[in-house]
Amino acid sequence: MSELKVHDRAPDFELIGHDGETYRLADYRGQPVVIMFYPMDFSAVCSEEHACMLDAMSQFNRLEAQVFGISVDHKAAHAAFVKQKGLTYPLLADFHPKGAVGRLYGVYLEDKGFHARWTFVIDPEGRVSYIQKNQISEVPEIDDLVEAVKESL
Numbered sequence: 001m002s003e004l005k006v007h008d009r010a011p012d013f014e015l016i017g018h019d020g021e022t023y024r025l026a027d028y029r030g031q032p033v034v035i036m037f038y039p040m041d042f043s044a045v046c047s048e049e050h051a052c053m054l055d056a057m058s059q060f061n062r063l064e065a066q067v068f069g070i071s072v073d074h075k076a077a078h079a080a081f082v083k084q085k086g087l088t089y090p091l092l093a094d095f096h097p098k099g100a101v102g103r104l105y106g107v108y109l110e111d112k113g114f115h116a117r118w119t120f121v122i123d124p125e126g127r128v129s130y131i132q133k134n135q136i137s138e139v140p141e142i143d144d145l146v147e148a149v150k151e152s153l
Helices: 044-062 075-085 100-104 142-152
Strands: 014-017 022-024 033-037 066-071 091-093 117-122 128-134
Touching (some): 014 075, 033 044, 044 066, 044 142, 117 142, 128 142
Parallel strands (some): 033 066
Antiparallel strands (some): 014 022, 033 117, 117 128
């Protein structure tokens, strides 16, 4: 599995969301997309990451950016997490086969059984325009993601 780089074409995917809907990356061509890969629902750092993203959603909405959170959790766990945290963007289940989309993006940690905390900004043409690589224990810099979305336009 090779690591994605800025300017690479973003691998397309189709995953089920917390709401039971099917989401395809290709359906969002023409607008920026933020893909937050994260380890697991309900963990302390993931909860803080999503709270920070929720606080910044008005900025992403103004930029017409679609935000997705992706982990290996089941859609039922995602639904409970969305409800508990009041999230307004889809959480997608990279559940079966476990980590398949994470592998495409080079973020699935085989030894741990979950995704690294990396966030990708995909430009309107479907190319990776920014990658933020955080440690498992680090909350992403959301302001940097907002700036990366602006620059992708």
